[in-house]
Amino acid sequence: MTKNDTPxxxxxxxxxxxxxxxxxxxxxxxxxxxxSKLDLTVEKVEERISPSETNVFDK
Amino acid sequence: xIQRPGFPISLIFPPQGHxxxxxxxxxxxxxxxxxxxxxxxxxxxxxxDAYDRFLSREYLTRARDRVRERLPHxxxxxxxxxxxxxxxAFRAATEAEVSADALxxxxxxxxxIVRGGAFHDIERYIPATRTIYHALRLVSAAHFxxxxxxxxxxxxxxxxxxxxxxxxTLDETQNPFIDHFRTHVLPDLIARSPRVVGMSVIYGxxxxxxxxxxxxxxxxxxxxxxxxxxxxxxxxxxxxxxAPGIDACLDSIIFHEGESPLLALCERLRDGHxxxxxxxLTWFDRSRGGVRTVTNALGHPIKLDDAPPPDFGGLPLxxxxxxxxxxxxxxxxxxxxxxxxxCTLPTVIGPGYRTRSAATIADHIVRLRxxxxxxxxxxxxxxxxxxxxxxxxxxLIARRADIRWWSDARVEPKAYTPEGARKLxxxxxxxxxxxxxxxxxxxxxxxxxxxxxxxxxxxxTNCARAGISVTFYAMVGFxxxxxxxxxxxxDFLVEHxxxxxxxxxxxxxxxxxxxxxxxxxAFGIKIxxxxxADLQLYHDYEAASxxxxxxAAEVFEDMMASLRxxxxxxxxxxxxxxxxxxxxFLHLARGVTPDEFNxxxxxxxxxxxxxxxxxxxxxxxxxxxxxxxxxxxxxxxKLAHPLARAARPDFLTGRFVESAENxxxxxxxxxxxxxxxxxxxxxxxxFAEIRPDGARALDALRQCGSLGELLDLLPAHxxxxxxxxxxxxxxxxxxxxxxxxQSASARA
Numbered sequence: 001m002t003k004n005d006t007p008x009x010x011x012x013x014x015x016x017x018x019x020x021x022x023x024x025x026x027x028x029x030x031x032x033x034x035x036s037k038l039d040l041t042v043e044k045v046e047e048r049i050s051p052s053e054t055n056v057f058d059k
Numbered sequence: 060x061i062q063r064p065g066f067p068i069s070l071i072f073p074p075q076g077h078x079x080x081x082x083x084x085x086x087x088x089x090x091x092x093x094x095x096x097x098x099x100x101x102x103x104x105x106x107x108d109a110y111d112r113f114l115s116r117e118y119l120t121r122a123r124d125r126v127r128e129r130l131p132h133x134x135x136x137x138x139x140x141x142x143x144x145x146x147x148a149f150r151a152a153t154e155a156e157v158s159a160d161a162l163x164x165x166x167x168x169x170x171x172i173v174r175g176g177a178f179h180d181i182e183r184y185i186p187a188t189r190t191i192y193h194a195l196r197l198v199s200a201a202h203f204x205x206x207x208x209x210x211x212x213x214x215x216x217x218x219x220x221x222x223x224x225x226x227x228t229l230d231e232t233q234n235p236f237i238d239h240f241r242t243h244v245l246p247d248l249i250a251r252s253p254r255v256v257g258m259s260v261i262y263g264x265x266x267x268x269x270x271x272x273x274x275x276x277x278x279x280x281x282x283x284x285x286x287x288x289x290x291x292x293x294x295x296x297x298x299x300x301x302a303p304g305i306d307a308c309l310d311s312i313i314f315h316e317g318e319s320p321l322l323a324l325c326e327r328l329r330d331g332h333x334x335x336x337x338x339x340l341t342w343f344d345r346s347r348g349g350v351r352t353v354t355n356a357l358g359h360p361i362k363l364d365d366a367p368p369p370d371f372g373g374l375p376l377x378x379x380x381x382x383x384x385x386x387x388x389x390x391x392x393x394x395x396x397x398x399x400x401x402c403t404l405p406t407v408i409g410p411g412y413r414t415r416s417a418a419t420i421a422d423h424i425v426r427l428r429x430x431x432x433x434x435x436x437x438x439x440x441x442x443x444x445x446x447x448x449x450x451x452x453x454x455l456i457a458r459r460a461d462i463r464w465w466s467d468a469r470v471e472p473k474a475y476t477p478e479g480a481r482k483l484x485x486x487x488x489x490x491x492x493x494x495x496x497x498x499x500x501x502x503x504x505x506x507x508x509x510x511x512x513x514x515x516x517x518x519x520t521n522c523a524r525a526g527i528s529v530t531f532y533a534m535v536g537f538x539x540x541x542x543x544x545x546x547x548x549x550d551f552l553v554e555h556x557x558x559x560x561x562x563x564x565x566x567x568x569x570x571x572x573x574x575x576x577x578x579x580x581a582f583g584i585k586i587x588x589x590x591x592a593d594l595q596l597y598h599d600y601e602a603a604s605x606x607x608x609x610x611a612a613e614v615f616e617d618m619m620a621s622l623r624x625x626x627x628x629x630x631x632x633x634x635x636x637x638x639x640x641x642x643x644f645l646h647l648a649r650g651v652t653p654d655e656f657n658x659x660x661x662x663x664x665x666x667x668x669x670x671x672x673x674x675x676x677x678x679x680x681x682x683x684x685x686x687x688x689x690x691x692x693x694x695x696x697k698l699a700h701p702l703a704r705a706a707r708p709d710f711l712t713g714r715f716v717e718s719a720e721n722x723x724x725x726x727x728x729x730x731x732x733x734x735x736x737x738x739x740x741x742x743x744x745x746f747a748e749i750r751p752d753g754a755r756a757l758d759a760l761r762q763c764g765s766l767g768e769l770l771d772l773l774p775a776h777x778x779x780x781x782x783x784x785x786x787x788x789x790x791x792x793x794x795x796x797x798x799x800x801q802s803a804s805a806r807a
Contacts, residue, residue: 030759030772035780038752040787043692043735044794045746049619049634050704053210 066329068092069253071103071244073269074236075212076262078110078380079640083387083439084259084289084317086369091318094367097325101251102373105272109239111378113198113207114170114191116163122201123159129232130203132156135688140731143703143724146694151200153737154193154746157685161741162194164681169194170380178382178642179649181663188635189744191380198235205233209638212264219592221302228271228308236268240275249279255325257317260289263596273308284328286321286340288313293407294570294596297354300341302593306350311342315409316392318361339409363392363413368423371431383648384433385641390420390451394441396469398507399494400582401537403572405441417447421454424462434462435648436487437641442469442494448479452486463648465490465641470510475518480525488527489647492563493519495531498551499544502537505582516555523558528643528653531559535618536567536611538575538582538602545606545614549621556625560653561637564622566608566615569598612701627660631667636660670792672785674767675799677760681741682796684754690733692748697727738796745795756787766797 070085081104089100112118132152135141141149172178172187192209199206204215214233216223231237248256256276260269273285287309292299296312299305311334313320323337334342338358344351369388376384393412394405405412415423428434443451448471455462468475468491475483483491495515496506503510519529533552535545552562569575569586576598579586583603589595599608606614623629628637636643646656697703705719736754738747749757763769766788773780791797 030763030769033755033759035756035773035784036777038756038783039750040753040756040783041750042753042787042790042794043690043748045692045695045748046631049638050699053208053638 066097066255066325067099067101067251067253068097068255068257068325069101069103069248069251070257070259071272072106072259073265073272074106074109075207075264075268076106077209077640078107079642080379080381080385080387080437081107081371081374081376082259082261083369083389084261085257086371086374087366087389088257088259088317088321089372090367090370091361092322092325093370095322097322101253102371103244103247104374104378105240105244105268107375107378108243109236110380111170112239112243113235114166114194116166119159119163119166119194119197122197123155123163125201126152126155126159126197126203130155130200132685132687138688138732140729141689141694142729143697143727144720146698146703146730147204149689150691150694150698151196151203153685153687153691154739155197155200157683157737158193158739158741158746159197161681161683161739161744162190162197165190165741165744166194173380173382174377175382179646181659185632185635186742186744188639189632190741193744202233202235205235207235212268214267216267217592218263218266219589219595219597221299221305221593224267224270224594225302225304225308227267228274234267234271236271237275240272244272245275245279248276252280253283255328256283256285257313257321258285258287258289259317260287260292263291265289266291270305270308277307277310284310284324286311286313286324288315288317288321290404290407294403294572295594296341298594300343300352300354306343306345309343311340314339314341314357315407316360318366319358323358357409360392360409360411360413363389364415364419366415368427371427376431380639381641381645383435383645384431385435385437385645386424386427386431386433387437387439388420388424388427390415390438390440390443390447390466395444396442396509398509400505400507400574401496401534401567402494403570406572414444414447417450417454420451421458421460424455425458425460428460428462434487435641435645436462436464437644438464438466440466442467445471445474448474448483452482452488455486456482460487462487463489463644465492465644465647467492467494469494470515470518472514472518475521477521477524480521480527483522484525484527490528490530490644491522492530492532495552495559495562496534497537497540497544498548499540502540502544505539506537512551516558519555519558523653526652528560528647528656529558530561530563532563532565533618534565534567535615536606536608538567538584538600539605540567540611541605542610542614545611545618549618553621553625560626560657561628561643562622562626564615564618566611569600570596571598575600609701609705612704616699616701627657627664630660630664633660633664667793667795670789672766672789672792673799674765674770676766676788676792676797677764677799678757679740679742679798682757683739683741684757685737685739686751686754687735687737688732689730690735690748691737691746693730693733697730700727702726738791740796740798742798743795747791747794747796749791753787756784760788760797 070088072082072085076082085102089102092100130152135149169187169190172183177183195207206213214227216227227234258269269287276285292312293314296314300312320337320339327334337355341354344353391414392408395412464487470493522529533548575582584600587599702723734751736749736751738749760769788797
């Protein structure tokens with residue numbers, strides 16, 4: 001997204017989630033948010049390699 | 060020999076095998092049949108055909124719709140907690156929902172990158188590969204609880220129970236191949252109407268798909284004889300042919316090497332003769348009403364040096380998921396050493412060791428190079444004897460073969476000398492994989508490896524100095540191994556990370572051919588059998604000392620974590636190079652040295668780790684957010700626990716136990732409701748989990764356009780707000796969810 005893009009009138013959300021996200025966007029208008037009080041914790045999702053995926057050289 | 064018209068033969072490689080290069084068995088069989096007068100032999104790689112179709116916009120769109128219908132994520136919305144048994148469904152439903160649209164949009168590009176010149180651009184290759192992995196998860200979710208990955212296919216049915224296997228061949232909710240075969244394989248077969256169909260079943264992951272296809276062909280073409288062979292059937296074929304109902308899917312099984320039995324089978328069927336003298340064949344005799352299983356005497360193996368080069372004609376060589384073709388070619392069959400107590404791989408080809416001459420190999424390779432237009436070769440061998448290590452480079456160099464090749468190898472200090480290694484490199488050798496197994500001499504002795512740590516490192520060092528990339532096979536959980544000994548193995552591997560580039564780590568398991576199964580007392584173990592598992596190949600065991608199997612599975616995780624922390628090729632998502640057969644090799648084949656590639660991986664990992672809150676950071680156009688009532692990362696952690704893994708029918712780990720799900724449910728417990736938001740960035744193909752507040756921050760960022768523009772809106776004095784936001788953005792940048800990249804559409 002660039003500065004010149006208009007705000008998205010159709011949020012890129014999964015099926016069935018549109019209304020909820022639109023509501024959230026209204027709540028999340030930048031000026032209304034107090035970023036110091038938001039819980040901005042991030043959980044990492046890492047590819048885990050199971051034993052069934054490591055035998056990659058078998059014949 | 061006089062060819063008689065009208066005897067079409069179709070040789071089929073059923074799913075699931077890896078998708079980066081063709082498999083060798085069927086081209087060998089085709090060449091042999093053609094050499095002996097059957098010139099209407101068709102090769103069908105139903106595996107790459109299925110992967111290619113499943114990984115398409117049209118199929119993924121169907122998969123997304125099917126997930127929404129069968130596994131809607133909203134079913135979890137009102138729940139206070141999720142039991143262990145529901146975690147896999149929650150994971151599948153949520154990740155499919157949040158990622159599907161981006162995957163549909165990007166799958167064609169991803170395949171083009173992996174197959175084309177962009178393959179060598181790491182920054183494009185990794186997201187493309189991850190897109191392919193995630194797209195397969197979408198396909199899997201559509202057939203939940205089945206899981207199709209690049210390396211495996213499992214369903215909710217146990218692979219070691221014939222009743223379940225047969226049920227899986229009829230269950231369209233879990234088996235994606237029923238529809239695929241019906242619409243994309245069967246019509247061509249019906250039009251061709253082969254007299255014989257031969258299927259190569261090398262892996263356990265092919266069993267259900269092969270029997271599915273066999274059943275469908277038998278129904279459509281009742282006069283066609285359907286036979287199957289290959290490594291996995293060499294293990295369980297006798298049990299399979301004794302199981303009720305298999306005659307609906309197959310007519311016969313060929314054991315061990317296929318050339319001679321398949322030729323004899325085709326000749327008898329063509330000439331209308333009995334099958335009783337076809338060597339190494341077990342078949343269903345339907346001649347007297349009813350069905351009788353007949354096991355013929357073992358046949359004689361062929362003289363390998365007389366065999367023609369494999370014939371890859373008819374395979375869709377451009378569809379494999381690699382930018383260049385890598386030709387598999389068999390140097391020898393069987394293992395000249397053959398003493399390792401854990402290894403039964405050489406037995407699947409039949410008794411004895413046979414080899415082609417170095418001159419024959421070099422002649423064939425030059426011919427295949429010219430016919431197929433590629434210089435990349437994967438020599439298929441358990442290991443090369445010292446004489447071959449000396450002679451083959453000489454013959455390749457003498458013919459100016461100018462190929463690049465990789466293969467498995469055994470530690471032979473007299474052959475892999477500094478000069479020997481240099482010669483190998485000169486002949487095009489770029490990667491060798493040695494059976495290191497463990498750093499504990501006591502265990503090496505029990506394994507009868509016939510090698511010392513000193514000689515192993517000496518050989519590896521000589522190869523590394525010659526410019527050959529060295530991979531070690533290692534294992535954890537050999538009977539009596541302790542945690543401390545497993546740790547010693549990791550320590551040793553980390554200590555030698557400048558010599559060894561990759562480690563293929565496996566958990567030890569026992570199959571019914573292994574010495575550990577036949578002489579358990581010699582290894583201090585008691586074999587456990589499951590009477591309900593009539594196709595059982597792998598066995599659980601109890602050890603008098605050392606780690607239990609569950610402990611070994613836990614230690615596997617620890618060992619992988621250490622390797623991923625220290626090996627550049629394993630760090631973060633660089634591991635995708637390791638995971639795709641031949642992909643790292645293809646970089647080496649282009650002239651990149653192992654050191655250079657290591658540096659690229661290291662720099663990439665460092666770059667990612669040091670990513671900061673750049674002002675240009677933005678939310679990608681196809682970044683999706685999904686509010687979820689439970690933590691996705693907590694779900695993944697539970698499902699990755701060794702106890703949870705044992706609850707899935709998985710032929711590779713040999714750890715499926717019927718009661719395991721109850722044990723996992725009891726030990727791992729439920730997860731409690733937590734409002735979270737799952738984020739998927741289509742551009743980088745990365746997931747992350749944030750809190751609802753984080754979603755508000757991302758929405759704000761999206762509305763502003765970039766981090767810099769959002770920061771401009773915040774009061775300059777509000778340092779706490781700015782710090783919280785920049786820290787959040789930097790973390791998402793490190794995880795690849797926020798980027799400074801322009802989207803593909805913007806680039807266009």
